[in-house]
Amino acid sequence: MIASSNPAASQREHFTFAGTGEVISFTTLQETPENFEEQSPYTLALVKLDEGPVVTGQLTDLDGTVQIGDRVEMVTRKLMTEGTKGMIVYGYKFRPVLPRA
Amino acid sequence: MRDVSIIGIGRIPVGEHWESSLRMLAAEAAGAALKDAGITAVDALYVGNAYGATYSSQLHLGALIADYAGLGGIEAFSVEAADASGGAALRAGYLAVASGLVDTVMVLGVEKSTDSIGSARVQARTISLDADYEAAHGATLPALAALLMRRYMHEHKLELSVFEGFSINAHANGALSDYAMFRNKIKPGRFAVAPMVSEPVNLFDGAPDGDGAAAVILTAASHAADMVPLPIRISGSAAATDTLTLHDRSDMLYLRAVNQSANKAYAQAGIQPGDVHLFELHDAFTILSALTLEAAGFAERGQGWVLARDLGITLTGKLPISTFGGLKARGNPAGATGLYQAVEACLQLRDQAGANQVAGARTALIQNVGGLGSTVVTHVLQV
Numbered sequence: 001m002i003a004s005s006n007p008a009a010s011q012r013e014h015f016t017f018a019g020t021g022e023v024i025s026f027t028t029l030q031e032t033p034e035n036f037e038e039q040s041p042y043t044l045a046l047v048k049l050d051e052g053p054v055v056t057g058q059l060t061d062l063d064g065t066v067q068i069g070d071r072v073e074m075v076t077r078k079l080m081t082e083g084t085k086g087m088i089v090y091g092y093k094f095r096p097v098l099p100r101a
Numbered sequence: 102m103r104d105v106s107i108i109g110i111g112r113i114p115v116g117e118h119w120e121s122s123l124r125m126l127a128a129e130a131a132g133a134a135l136k137d138a139g140i141t142a143v144d145a146l147y148v149g150n151a152y153g154a155t156y157s158s159q160l161h162l163g164a165l166i167a168d169y170a171g172l173g174g175i176e177a178f179s180v181e182a183a184d185a186s187g188g189a190a191l192r193a194g195y196l197a198v199a200s201g202l203v204d205t206v207m208v209l210g211v212e213k214s215t216d217s218i219g220s221a222r223v224q225a226r227t228i229s230l231d232a233d234y235e236a237a238h239g240a241t242l243p244a245l246a247a248l249l250m251r252r253y254m255h256e257h258k259l260e261l262s263v264f265e266g267f268s269i270n271a272h273a274n275g276a277l278s279d280y281a282m283f284r285n286k287i288k289p290g291r292f293a294v295a296p297m298v299s300e301p302v303n304l305f306d307g308a309p310d311g312d313g314a315a316a317v318i319l320t321a322a323s324h325a326a327d328m329v330p331l332p333i334r335i336s337g338s339a340a341a342t343d344t345l346t347l348h349d350r351s352d353m354l355y356l357r358a359v360n361q362s363a364n365k366a367y368a369q370a371g372i373q374p375g376d377v378h379l380f381e382l383h384d385a386f387t388i389l390s391a392l393t394l395e396a397a398g399f400a401e402r403g404q405g406w407v408l409a410r411d412l413g414i415t416l417t418g419k420l421p422i423s424t425f426g427g428l429k430a431r432g433n434p435a436g437a438t439g440l441y442q443a444v445e446a447c448l449q450l451r452d453q454a455g456a457n458q459v460a461g462a463r464t465a466l467i468q469n470v471g472g473l474g475s476t477v478v479t480h481v482l483q484v
Contacts (some may be wrong), residue, residue, distance in 0.1 A: 025255070027247035029239070029297045033224035036239040043304070044244050044299075046348055054348040056245075057238050068255050079237060091237060 018043030020097065021049040026066050028090065035080040046070055047094050061095035071097040105198045106325035106484070109138025115282040115432035116122035116309040116392035117202025123157050123213040124169040130314035130440075131170040131209055137189035138318045138329060145203045146170075146177035149190030149210035151471075157213045166209065176203070183252075184230035184385065186210065188340075188469025188478030191317070192364045195338045195480075198319045202343040210437030214310035222310065229472060231329025231346045243307050243386070245347055247299040250388035253354055254301065257403040261301050264387035265292035266409030268305050271384060271423045274416065282311045282432030308385045308427070313434030315441045320331055333447045337366030337481030344446040345475045356389075356474035359396035361468035363468065363479050367398075370464075370481035374398035377481075378462040379449055380420055381442035383470035384427040393468065394420075397479075421459045424449060439469030439478065450484040 026045040036042070043059040043066060059066060060077055074093035079091045111133025118126060127148070134140060148162045159165070163177030182189040194208035208456035217225050227236040235245065254261070268287050274283035275358040287305055295305040325332035341361035347353050367373060374397065382397075384390040391405030397422055400408055425431050425445045428438060447464035448454045454462075465482045 005199055025248040025252040027244050027251060028297075029241060029244050029299045030296075031223050031241065031243065031298055032220060033227050033236075033241060034220040035176065035224060037220050039239070042239060044238065044248065046248050056240055056248075056346065056348050057234050064445070068251070080239065089237065093238075 009046065012089045017051055019047050021047045021072060022057070023066060023068055023072055024048045024054065025068060034084055038081065058093045059095065060093040073097050102199045103201055104322035105195050105319050105335045106322040107317050107335065107443070107447055108329045108332050109134040109140070110139055110316070110356055110447045112280060112315035112441060112444045113313060113320050113433055114280045115313040115441070117215045118312040119215065122163055123153065123159060123165050123211060126213060126314040127166045127209055127211040127311060128170040130211070131166070131207060132318040133174070134207060134316035134318050135191070135327045135462050137421065140205070140318070142203045143172060143207045143318060145175055145176065145197060145206045146172055146189070147190045147193045147206060148177070148207050149187035149208065150179050150212060151183050151186040151229065152180060152214070152225055152435055154211060156217045156222070162211070165176050166211070173206070182431070182476040182478070183471030184383070184435045184438060185380070185469045185476040185478050186394055186436035186478070189476065190342050191443055191480060192338055192478050193294050194220050194319050195335055198321060205214030207316055207318050208440060209314065209316040210434070210440035211314040212436045213312050213433040214434060215312050219357070227384050234346055234348070236243065237400040241299070243302050244299040246307070246388055247302040249347060249473055251387065252388045253388055253391070256354065259406065262293040263406045264306065264391065265411060266406070266414065267387040267390045268292055268385060268429055270409065271413050271427040271429035274424055274457055275426025277429065278425045281426040282309055283426070283430045291332055298376070302386060306387050308433040310354070310427045311407050311432030313432060313435045313437045313441065315444050317440060323451050324383035328347070331451050331484065333478055334483045337479070338443065338480045339365030339369065340476065341365070342476050345472060347473060351434060354392065355402070356392045356396040356477070358474050358477040359468070361391050362477045366479040366481050370483065372464060373482060376464055377420065377426055377466045378464050379446070380422045381424065381427070381446055381467040382422050383464065384423050384429050385433060387469070389473065392474070396477040416457065416459055424454065424459055425457050428464065437447040439467070442467040442469060443480065443482070445484045450482060
């Protein structure tokens with residue numbers, strides 16, 4: 001994934017993250033924008049990536065409750081549908097880190 | 102540079118004005134401000150509006166409102182900085198008069214929020230977030246405030262109930278004002294059990310979107326005293342910005358732009374935080390109130406909520422805030438909010454605040470915030 005790692009920098013470079021990090025805050029939205037209504041309610045989080053930057057994204061594939069400090073990994077999911085005839089937009093979300101085989 | 106004074110104020114009650122359009126709301130506030138100043142014309146109009154594009158499908162408000170309010174032909178345009186649009190327009194008006202290039206300016210804030218309802222209004226408001234890195238992920242301003250609040254509660258080991266004093270105070274003051282959207286009182290203990298909007302932000306925490314319009318008229322201080330009995334001096338005016346997103350801040354629990362714009366305004370006015378008699382802060386969420394009191398020099402870090410618990414923020418407290426109900430009870434007509442703050446501060450300084458009067462108020466601080474501290478505009482008003 002690509003993110004702006006330093007908003008103060010005049011010169012930006014593309015950087016590839018491992019996609020893993022930890023939840024530093026989260027909330028579940030009861031009131032959602034029109035384009036996200038079909039997924040309501042959903043959980044939004046601030047995820048601190050292992051490389052340092054923080055990103056805003058949804059948590060997905062949740063079985064139990066979320067806590068600050070939970071380890072998560074990036075996955076590609078549907079983010080929203082722009083109305084009934086609009087585009088379906090895909091992007092990154094984060095799920096709890098699964099045990100590796 | 103010239104000193105600048107406020108010589109006229111006007112506002113309409115904040116609420117659900119389904120019988121009026123955006124231009125009608127604006128014209129009513131404009132007329133009230135002209136009448137208050139005892140004049141019939143101004144040289145320029147600066148309009149604060151945040152969501153006209155998405156709430157009302159209407160931009161180009163300068164020409165629209167100048168014409169509809171009977172000011173046609175003058176210089177007029179709008180200023181946008183999300184929910185800080187009103188404060189930013191006031192800053193633009195201040196700069197215009199201070200520069201000496203424009204003599205008399207009307208600054209008018211207007212928002213028509215309630216024609217858009219439910220998830221459509223939630224969607225309309227996301228236009229002020231980062232489209233690629235926040236809104237595209239389903240973020241809303243209340244959700245982002247919730248992320249900030251949960252982090253604050255986590256780091257300082259606080260329960261939700263510690264924030265209740267902000268909403269209790271706002272509603273107690275709103276209950277005294279005919280211009281407030283909500284006039285009901287919140288009983289102690291009810292705050293923490295209110296229905297969740299985006300946990301931990303609940304219905305008694307976030308400010309309601311309302312329809313509203315408010316206006317002030319500015320002119321050079323040198324001739325203000327010849328025009329009205331009690332001009333209000335703008336002795337400090339400053340704006341600052343921070344990152345648009347929370348996630349790009351190295352320390353999200355410190356509102357850097359609140360600190361910077363407040364300090365610049367204090368320095369220009371030659372005052373310290375301790376000299377402020379009342380503070381119309383941007384209480385869109387209780388977490389913003391707590392973090393604002395910390396960054397603006399009224400509380401230590403992690404202690405912003407203590408003033409609310411100890412009733413230090415009531416009309417008779419050490420630092421009265423939200424004296425007409427604030428955003429929480431007066432209502433938040435987004436682009437008009439900064440002008441409501443200015444009108445309310447003027448009423449306090451003129452000793453015309455009625456049941457909401459802060460005794461002996463001579464120095465007022467007003468601060469209008471866009472996003473969660475991304476744009477912060479601060480003014481010091483004095484009499």
